[in-house]
Every structure is written in structure tokens, then in C-alpha cells.
Amino acid sequence: MTPILDVRGLVAGYEPGLNIVRGASIHANEAEIVVVLGPNGAGKSSLIKAIAGLVPVSAGQVLLDGQDITATPAHLMVRKGLAFVPQTENIFPLLTVEENLRVAGGVLARSEVSPRIDEMFSMFPDLARQRRLAAGSLSGGQRQMLAVARALIVRPRVLMLDEPSAGLSPKFVEMVFAQLSQIRRAGLTIVLVEQNAKAALAIGDRAYVLVEGREAHEGVARSLWDDPVVAELYLGHRRAS
Amino acid sequence: MNLQFIADGLISGSLIGLGAIGVTLTYSILRFSNFAHGDLMAWGAYAALTVLGAISALLGTVAPIGMLSFGWPLVVAALVAMALVGGMALLLDWVLFARLRAKGQSIIVVMASFGASMALRSLLEFSFTSKPEYFSRAIQMALPVGFGIRVTPDQVAMLLVTLVLVTSMHLFMSRSQTGREMRAYSQNPALARVVGIDVARIVRATWLIGGALACAAGIMVGVLVQIRPLMGLDMLLPMFAAAILGGIGSIPGAVLAGLIIGLSEAAAVQLIGAEWRAGAAFVILMAVLLIRPAGLFGVSER
Numbered sequence: 001m002t003p004i005l006d007v008r009g010l011v012a013g014y015e016p017g018l019n020i021v022r023g024a025s026i027h028a029n030e031a032e033i034v035v036v037l038g039p040n041g042a043g044k045s046s047l048i049k050a051i052a053g054l055v056p057v058s059a060g061q062v063l064l065d066g067q068d069i070t071a072t073p074a075h076l077m078v079r080k081g082l083a084f085v086p087q088t089e090n091i092f093p094l095l096t097v098e099e100n101l102r103v104a105g106g107v108l109a110r111s112e113v114s115p116r117i118d119e120m121f122s123m124f125p126d127l128a129r130q131r132r133l134a135a136g137s138l139s140g141g142q143r144q145m146l147a148v149a150r151a152l153i154v155r156p157r158v159l160m161l162d163e164p165s166a167g168l169s170p171k172f173v174e175m176v177f178a179q180l181s182q183i184r185r186a187g188l189t190i191v192l193v194e195q196n197a198k199a200a201l202a203i204g205d206r207a208y209v210l211v212e213g214r215e216a217h218e219g220v221a222r223s224l225w226d227d228p229v230v231a232e233l234y235l236g237h238r239r240a241s
Numbered sequence: 242m243n244l245q246f247i248a249d250g251l252i253s254g255s256l257i258g259l260g261a262i263g264v265t266l267t268y269s270i271l272r273f274s275n276f277a278h279g280d281l282m283a284w285g286a287y288a289a290l291t292v293l294g295a296i297s298a299l300l301g302t303v304a305p306i307g308m309l310s311f312g313w314p315l316v317v318a319a320l321v322a323m324a325l326v327g328g329m330a331l332l333l334d335w336v337l338f339a340r341l342r343a344k345g346q347s348i349i350v351v352m353a354s355f356g357a358s359m360a361l362r363s364l365l366e367f368s369f370t371s372k373p374e375y376f377s378r379a380i381q382m383a384l385p386v387g388f389g390i391r392v393t394p395d396q397v398a399m400l401l402v403t404l405v406l407v408t409s410m411h412l413f414m415s416r417s418q419t420g421r422e423m424r425a426y427s428q429n430p431a432l433a434r435v436v437g438i439d440v441a442r443i444v445r446a447t448w449l450i451g452g453a454l455a456c457a458a459g460i461m462v463g464v465l466v467q468i469r470p471l472m473g474l475d476m477l478l479p480m481f482a483a484a485i486l487g488g489i490g491s492i493p494g495a496v497l498a499g500l501i502i503g504l505s506e507a508a509a510v511q512l513i514g515a516e517w518r519a520g521a522a523f524v525i526l527m528a529v530l531l532i533r534p535a536g537l538f539g540v541s542e543r
Contacts, residue, residue: 011266051434052350054431054434054435059540073434074434074435075433075434075435075437075439075440076436076437076439077435077437078435078436084435086431086432086435089429089431089432090432091432092424092425092427092428092429092432093428094424095421095424095428102418102421103421103422103425103436103438104436104437106418106422106436106437106438107437142365150436154437236361
């Protein structure tokens, strides 16, 4: 099976000669949730940002559905079918909930925007009730929902999320992850960078453990939790928490 | 007490507010204080004067509209000049500001805008001399409107034009996709790229709109007062005071603050003395920076 997203030997960093991602290779198949784990500073966020075109790439390739999209400018990535939800500041707080969706819908044909917003509101009824409120007034969990809805509105092939559970209460983490599972069932491919390994592995299909900017281990998500190699690489000191 | 200062203040305040929209847009979207903004006003007035001269040369004298001091050629000249100054602002960005912005140090861009301001002003003085010019030398009678206040038909017309421009601008920013994208970009440039907003397009829209509105304000000052190379420089402090008092990025804020500053200046002239006029904007600017740095409608940096 040809992967939808295929990242090959990616090298990337903010400054020339200071690479944070050092030859990472990961892939994601159709309708699969791929989890990227790793200790702090392993380059997880930088990897996902480099794929999204936000960190300069110096070597390697990113293929989306067989098409080379390496170093495509970030604003063109959504048009290629790759949507990204950053970890923090992932909504426009002074725009209303609906305006946040409308801004993102600019990529779609004009006649498609309003029906698509309605679809998002039926998928996230909580947001529909607050559509006219400033997005900055939403709770943490609702903001995350809005960020996901904002990414989904363009019908991406691949949805990438950087630590969607960060700063959320356990109840909201459960809610967000349940939503992601549901979105995957609709056929979307999801790449999830997470610190919350337990919750992420519970919904993931496959997982990578990233160490020092490249993947050190790959496996089936559910079995990774019990893998002694992974425990030593990363999970060991997390499991007690 | 003579209430004339209220009418005078509202009229000059609306022009300050119109100019301040460009200042506040440039500041919130391009993230620098453009000190050349006032000179775009002056260039706008001279551009309209030049186009008006060309129309008059081609068609001869055209009768004024109703009780106004000008005819439709000025309306046409104003529209042409707005397009020209919008284009000039784009050119200025392409030649100067975009290159410096790419280096990422906003203080250099601010300094460059000082340089651009001086160059633009000198070019006007070189081309048109510093002698004041007028769109029309017709004398207008001020009509009484009650409470001892008198206004000229031109003043009423300019107030209405400002109202139309400000309302259109507000609708554009709140209802159009480009307006929403401009607001989104000013809040979070990185996220704007992630959601697919073309930054180059937003920057172009900002310069075009800022330049065109500065031009409109310059022409209106020209109609109501006179056209001089220094006219933009004189408006610079009140416009910045209005942009800051209104809250950076807020268009209704800039307009309301423009009116407050216009009224304060006119009140200072009538109640204290004409030499205190410029002081009013300065005092308001200082007070806002000390008491409420985010301005009336601004949001503090997160």
C-alpha cells in the first residue's frame, strides 16, 4: 500500500547548520492514526512543523499522495491537502468562532464555504452554540475543537496535530481524542505528536518514538506501551506519572 | 460659550481619523510605525491637483456641484489620485520596506520610513515649491446650523464622504474575506500562513487601502484648508495619537479617537489659545501611553 504521507530522511532546523530534525523518516497510510512520541527536545514539534512548511528543510523529502511537497510555502500546504493544528495559539481569539472557520474556508470555492461551516457545526455542536462569540472566550477544550474544525473545513487528506492534549483537563483530553477517533473513521489520515503517550497510543494505529531528531522505534500503537525497548527509550519514566 | 469649536473639531477630527486608519492598519499588519504615512496624504493632494489640472486643460472650466466649491472633475481626480497613491505605497513597499522587513528588524523599517518621509516631502517641494495651492479659490459662505455654529457646504460634504469611507472600511474589514484575513493576520501571522492565507496578498491590500485612504484624507484637507508639501507632516502626530488612543488595529477606535483629538485640538484653540493646538494631541498621546497603553478598543499583548 502506498502511504498517503511519506516523509523520507527529513533534515530541518530554524538556523542553517543547527538541525533539530536529523534524518527522520515516517509514513502514514490511508485512514490511519500515526502517533509520534519522544522525550522533550527530541524534535517532534519541529518535525511536524517542517512537514507543514514552517521550519526550513535542508534535506529529505515529503510526499503527499506520491506528490513531492517538500518545502512548499506553508500557506499553500492546505491547498495540497495537508492541514496542521499548532500546539498553542491555534485560533484567532478576536475573530468570532464562525469567522475563524470562514477565514480558513477561503481556500474553498466560495459556494462551498457556508455549507461546509454548517457541516463543521453539526460535527461540533458546542461550537455552533457559540458561533457569534469571540473565539478567545472559549474554554481550552472548545478552542482545541475549533482549531480541529478549522483544519477540517478544507477537507484535508492528512490532519497533523501538535500536542492537542496540552493544557487540557483529563475530561477534555478524552473528548478531543474521541473526536479524533471519529474523524479517522470517516477516512482521514491523522498524524499526532503527543506527550500524553497513554491517551495517544490508545487511539493510535502505529507509533514512532523520536529520539534526537530521528525515529528510533516504530510499532503498532497498542503494543508499544508494553515494548521494553520503547520503555527504555522514552516511556519508562513516563509510565509512573 | 461659542460652540463653533464642536463643528471645527468634528470636521478636522474626522480627517485625522481617516488618516489614522492607514496608520493603525500598517502598524497592526506590517508591525511598524510608518512615518511616511502623512506624506502619502500630501502626495495624494498634489496628485489630485495635477489630475484636476489635466482635466481642466482638456475640458475647460466645469461648473461646481450645487453649493460646493468644486465640480465633478475633482471627484474624478480624487478617484484617480487614490489609485495612484495606493500604487505608490505598493511601490514604496516593494522598493524599500519589504526588503528591510525581510531582515526582521522593525526598528530599521521605522527609520527607513523617516527617510522615505523626508525624501517624499522634498520631492514635493522640488516639484511644486512650498507655496500653498488650492483646488478652488471660490469663497464659500458658512451657513448657520443652530447653537451659533456655522459650517460651509464643503465641510458638510467632506464629513459625509468621511462617513461613507469609514463605514465602507468597517464593512470591508468585518464582512469581506480579505478583511477577515487582514484581521486574522494581524492577530497571528504564523497561524495565518497555516490556514492558507497568502501573506503577500494581505501586505499588498494593506498598502493599497492605507495609501488610498491617506490620499482621500489629503484631498479633503486640501479642499477645506490648503495644499502644502508639509500638510502631511502636520497631521502625523494627531494621526499617531488617534491610532494609539483608539487601540492599534481597531478601525472604529482610530475614527473615534480621531474625533476626540480633533475636538480637543479645537477646544484648546478656542479655550486656551491657538498655540496650544498641537499640544492637545501630544498630551492625549502621553496620557494614553501612561494610563491605558492598549488604547480604547485595543487588546493587550498576550
